[in-house]
Amino acid sequence: METVGNLPAELTGFVGRTSELAALDALLSPAAESRLSTVTGVGGVGKTRLALRAARHAQDRFLGGVWLVDLSGLGDASLLDHAVAEALRLADHTTRSTRSVLTERLAGRELLLVFDGYDRVHAEVASLAAELLRRAPGLRVLAAGRRPLGITGERLLPLAPLPAPDARSDAVRLFAERAAAVLPGFTVTPANSGPVLELCARLDGLPLALELAAVRLRALSVEQVLERLDDRFRLLTGGDPTAPARHRALRTAIGWSHELCTPGQRLLWARLSVFAGRFDLDAVEYVCAGPDLAEEDIVETVSALVDQSVLSREEGADGLVRYRMLDTVREYGAGWLAALGDDVRMRRRHRDWYLGLATWCELDWFSPRQSEVAARVEAELPNLRLALEFSLDGAADRPPEDPAVGQYLAGTLWFCWVGCGRLAEGRHWLERALDLAAGRSEARAKAMWVYGYVTLLQGDSVTALDVLQQCRSDAEAADNGTAMAYAVHRLGCLALVSDDMPRAERFIGDALLRYRRIGELNSNVLMAQVELAMAVAFQGDLDQAVTLAAEARDICHDHGERWTLAYALYVLGYAAWLGGDRAEARRLAEEALAIDHAFRDLVGAVLALELLALITEDEGAPHEAAVLQGAAGRLWASVGLRLFGSRFFNAPHVLCEARVRAALGDDAYAAALSEGERFGLDAAVHRALHRPSPAAATRERPARKAPARSAAPAEVVAPE
Numbered sequence: 262m263e264t265v266g267n268l269p270a271e272l273t274g275f276v277g278r279t280s281e282l283a284a285l286d287a288l289l290s291p292a293a294e295s296r297l298s299t300v301t302g303v304g305g306v307g308k309t310r311l312a313l314r315a316a317r318h319a320q321d322r323f324l325g326g327v328w329l330v331d332l333s334g335l336g337d338a339s340l341l342d343h344a345v346a347e348a349l350r351l352a353d354h355t356t357r358s359t360r361s362v363l364t365e366r367l368a369g370r371e372l373l374l375v376f377d378g379y380d381r382v383h384a385e386v387a388s389l390a391a392e393l394l395r396r397a398p399g400l401r402v403l404a405a406g407r408r409p410l411g412i413t414g415e416r417l418l419p420l421a422p423l424p425a426p427d428a429r430s431d432a433v434r435l436f437a438e439r440a441a442a443v444l445p446g447f448t449v450t451p452a453n454s455g456p457v458l459e460l461c462a463r464l465d466g467l468p469l470a471l472e473l474a475a476v477r478l479r480a481l482s483v484e485q486v487l488e489r490l491d492d493r494f495r496l497l498t499g500g501d502p503t504a505p506a507r508h509r510a511l512r513t514a515i516g517w518s519h520e521l522c523t524p525g526q527r528l529l530w531a532r533l534s535v536f537a538g539r540f541d542l543d544a545v546e547y548v549c550a551g552p553d554l555a556e557e558d559i560v561e562t563v564s565a566l567v568d569q570s571v572l573s574r575e576e577g578a579d580g581l582v583r584y585r586m587l588d589t590v591r592e593y594g595a596g597w598l599a600a601l602g603d604d605v606r607m608r609r610r611h612r613d614w615y616l617g618l619a620t621w622c623e624l625d626w627f628s629p630r631q632s633e634v635a636a637r638v639e640a641e642l643p644n645l646r647l648a649l650e651f652s653l654d655g656a657a658d659r660p661p662e663d664p665a666v667g668q669y670l671a672g673t674l675w676f677c678w679v680g681c682g683r684l685a686e687g688r689h690w691l692e693r694a695l696d697l698a699a700g701r702s703e704a705r706a707k708a709m710w711v712y713g714y715v716t717l718l719q720g721d722s723v724t725a726l727d728v729l730q731q732c733r734s735d736a737e738a739a740d741n742g743t744a745m746a747y748a749v750h751r752l753g754c755l756a757l758v759s760d761d762m763p764r765a766e767r768f769i770g771d772a773l774l775r776y777r778r779i780g781e782l783n784s785n786v787l788m789a790q791v792e793l794a795m796a797v798a799f800q801g802d803l804d805q806a807v808t809l810a811a812e813a814r815d816i817c818h819d820h821g822e823r824w825t826l827a828y829a830l831y832v833l834g835y836a837a838w839l840g841g842d843r844a845e846a847r848r849l850a851e852e853a854l855a856i857d858h859a860f861r862d863l864v865g866a867v868l869a870l871e872l873l874a875l876i877t878e879d880e881g882a883p884h885e886a887a888v889l890q891g892a893a894g895r896l897w898a899s900v901g902l903r904l905f906g907s908r909f910f911n912a913p914h915v916l917c918e919a920r921v922r923a924a925l926g927d928d929a930y931a932a933a934l935s936e937g938e939r940f941g942l943d944a945a946v947h948r949a950l951h952r953p954s955p956a957a958a959t960r961e962r963p964a965r966k967a968p969a970r971s972a973a974p975a976e977v978v979a980p981e
Contacts, residue, residue, distance in 0.1 A: 265326030267348060268317055268375075272573070275314050276438055277423060277431025278307070285315040288416050289373065289401060291322065295416040296394055299404040302420035304589035305469030305515075308405040309377050311420060316375050316403060325372030325399070333378030333588040334537030334643045337650050338385040343686040345374075345389070347642065352682035352863040352942070353899040356721045359685045360389070362899070364396040371399035378588050379406045387411055423466035432461040435468060439475035443568075447478065456483040463487070469589065473518045476570045489521075515593050518569060528554055529562045530571055531601065534594035535611045538643035539575060539583035544618075548610045577640055608651050615641065615648035616666060619673045626676045627783040629821025635860055638677045645674065653693050664698035665705070672707035676784070678715055680824050682861035687715050695728075701735045706744035709735070710751055717755045718864060720906075725755050746775035750789050757792055760907050765796040787813045787825040794832050799909040807836050827856035827865050831872060835913070838876055847876050851950055858946045866942065867896045868910075873949050875917040883924035884933050885952055886917060891937020892945035 288298040300308045316327045330348040335341065342359035353362040367374075374393070379386040387410040390402050394412075404410055409417055423432035433449060436457060440447045449457050460483060464470040477486045519527055532549040533540075545563060550556035563584065566572040572584045586594070598604045618641060622634045638645070652667030671690040678687025691712040698705065709732035717725035729752050736744035753768030769789050776786045790813040798806035810832040817826035834849030850872045857865035870893040878886035922930045940948060 265324075266320065266328050266372075267350075268313060268320075268327055268329055271313075272575075273442070274438060275310060276435040278311055278314075281311060281418065281420060282315055282318070285311065285403075285418055286318055288418065289315060289319045289322070289403065293416075295414050296401045297390060297404070297410070297412055297415045298402070298418065299406065299409050299415055300418045300420050301406060301409055303422075303467070304407060304592075305467050305587075306420050306422055307468040308420055310468070312375055312377060312403055312405040316373060319373060323371050323373045323401075325370035327373040327375065329375045329377060331377050331538070332382060332386065333591075334647075335382055336537075337646065337654075338382045339689070340646060340686070341382055341385045341389060343683075343689065346685070347683075349374075350861070351899075352861050354682075354684045354719050354863055355899065356716070356719045360392070362685070363389075364393060365898075367393055367397040367400050369399065370397065373401045373403060376402065376404040376406075379404065379410075380408070383408065383410070423461075423468065423471075427458070430461070432466040432471060433457060436461055436471045436475055439472050440478050443476055444478045453483050456487050460487050469587065470515075473515065473570055476518075476568065477521070479568070515590060518571065519593065519597075522569070522571075523565075525554055525558060525562055526565055526569075526571075527597070529559070530566060530590075530594045531598040532594075532603075532607050533566075533572070533584075533586060534591045534598050535604070535607045535647075536586075536644060537647050539577070539585045539640060540644060541581055541583050544614050544644075545584070547614045548607065581637075581640075583640070608647075611644070612648040612651045612666070615645050616670050616673075619645065619648075619670055623673050623676060626680070626824075627820060627822055631821065631823050632859065634676070635681050638674075638681065642677075645670075645677075649690050653690075653697055664694070665702055667697065668694040668702070668708040669704035672704065672711045675711040675714065676824075678711070679718065680784070680860055680862060682863050684715050684719055688712070688719070691715060701739045701741075703741060703744070706732055706736055706739070706741055707747075710744060710747040713748070713751045714754070717751065717758065720900075722755060722759060725751070729755065742775065742779050743781065746772050746779060746781065747785070749775065750785070753789075753796075754792055757796055758907055758910075760909055762796050762799045762909070766793065766800070769793045769796060782816075784822055784825045787816055787822065788828060791825060791828045791832060794829075798832065798836070803836055803839065806832060810836070823856050824860055824862065827853040827860075827862070827869070830856075831865070831868055834869075834872055834876075838872070838879065843876060843879055847873070847880075850876060854946060854949060858942070861942075863896060863900055863942070866946065867893050867900055870896070870945060870949055871914055871917075875913045877952065878917050878920050878924075882952070883921040884929070887921045887925065887930050887933030888937040889945070889949055890914070890917065890921070891934035892940040892948065893937075894934065895938045895940065896942060896945065 285298065285300065287293065288295065300312050302308050313329070316329070320327050328349050330345050332341070332344060335344055342363060345363060346353070346359050349363075349366075351362060351366055353359070355362070374390075376386055376390065383406070386404070390404070390410055391412045393400055394402060394414075409415055423435065424430055427433070437447065437449050460474060461471065464474060474486055477489075481489070519530065522530065529545075529549055532554075533545065535548065536544070542560065542563065546556050546559045550559055554562070563572065567574050567584070571590055572586060574582060574584055576582050595604070598607060618637075622638055625631070625634050628634075649667060649670055652663050652670060671687075671694040674687070674690075678684055678691075691708055694708050695705070695712060709728050713725045713729035713732060716722075716728065729748050732744060733748035733752065735741075736748055749768050750772035753765050753770075753772060756762075756765035756768060769792050772789055773786070773793065776782070776789070790809055794806040794809035794813070797809070810829045814826060814829040814833065817823070817829060830849045830853040834846045834853060837843075837849060838846035850869050854866060854869035854873065857863075857869055870889055874886045874889035874893065877889060918930075921933075925933065937945070937948075
């Protein structure tokens, strides 16, 4: 059975923990009374590995999948709900809070949610977990952190270090396995067993400490490792003689690794602590290089830190190699960076790199690399959030770093918020950016029109109208032609979804003239042309609509643009259906849906599903058409008003429903709708693109007579 979820692959073998794994497996079983289990323990004791291994064992029990929410890089508690929605791949375009979306989407699902590394947002995770468990009876939560969440009904599994070693203990097995990975052929022998046992005992059986010590066998014997560890132990644990031995052992192991690094490696370790999650070599070279750490030395220094297990190397689905630090190791480096008094400067360099990355991604969005940009932004989202936080958040000893830069960054990421299905998070950042600083800067103007775009797509027309009118007024006063074009365009888009087609045509047409005047050509400009095609089509001029959409399609093909292309194909597919060409209509609608799904663009996907339902009914499969309508109906709840509350956009749906009801009857229609309502986005798209072969009773009808090309789609009687 295909697994559902996002659990990462294991990169090293899992050693020991047989009894703990069995206990956790029992806590996750259907018979367990509690639906919240928490693995607790000191940093480096192996909480994450145990939780993920148990979650992997339990995958077959949860039809809704097993989903990891890694919170180790999250510092801003206000982003918790967005981080969970991102991990669950939930897209929602409405004005509802992300919390309400989470509770609604999880209410009817059977799934396991794994919260890992939540210590910096402990209270917020506890509150969220309690609410989700209360509202979603099929949900189970597995948490891994240094302390319990403290929720009623929570079952705890305190994870101790590996037991006191003997020659066959798990601690010795773990050390030997990791040592063999760096020193092929290493085994525990009668000659070295004494030092190995002593080493494991000195490190208190902590897995992270054992792994760090094993790395040293590249250069030292076990006896030499033990001697040096003994020196560092006395040196580094003198501060608090009452601290638990395992805490001293962990700090000893990390501190000892730090002491054995060269000055350049220690400096890079400290500077790398400004990153969250994964990061690539280009980012490291820009952020961390300087007079005291030459850029040409970065590669070798990174490689050395990988060799010493300070960094782990991972290759993503996009083929790009990235690195990451364990949270405990990052915290150690952050302490050194703060002691050096260099943390603000390094955070600023980090922000500058990701500002540049966002700018590059915006430009490259309008290119054949659009899909790569979407994947890159998804991978870099934790660091982009840190960059936004640094620009927009103040501190006790300083004001916000640079509100204008934060406004520019939030606006530049419009393609991430709109094109990649993150409207709610985009609104969060844009509101913060606009609340922070007024004025008439270009950065603020961009944030304003993007905010207007986001809110109108969410169905919040009042907010959208207010901010877009203000943006247009400010642009006129500042003679900002670019902001004026975008503000007018989005006002036209607002008119389009509000059924004011003459106004939509006038505003969008004006915006296109302004775009040409300033030499602007990108995905937004082509989207304006597609939206103009919709406006003229809804007023009855289908020939002009096809001309506009076809021209936009051709320009998209020329530039390798895919996101806007999907909307152009939707318009052309609808026109093909009106013209009686069912095969062409299906081809175009299916291509549009596949593109929208790849970008997680919920608006485009649900529009394409509605069109495919209409085409499917016309092909003589009313049951299947109703199933697709049911799937679309569920997804509309995440978009906002069904078909924007527009009689024009709603007309094909109404026609399809009337025909299917007539063919099936009310009861069968309701049953088919219910079948479709069980589908999430992925399942709905798969069903639409790979629909079952029609039964004999639903064989295709002959082509109907095409309607008059001048008839308005909102009023047309489709071909009979």
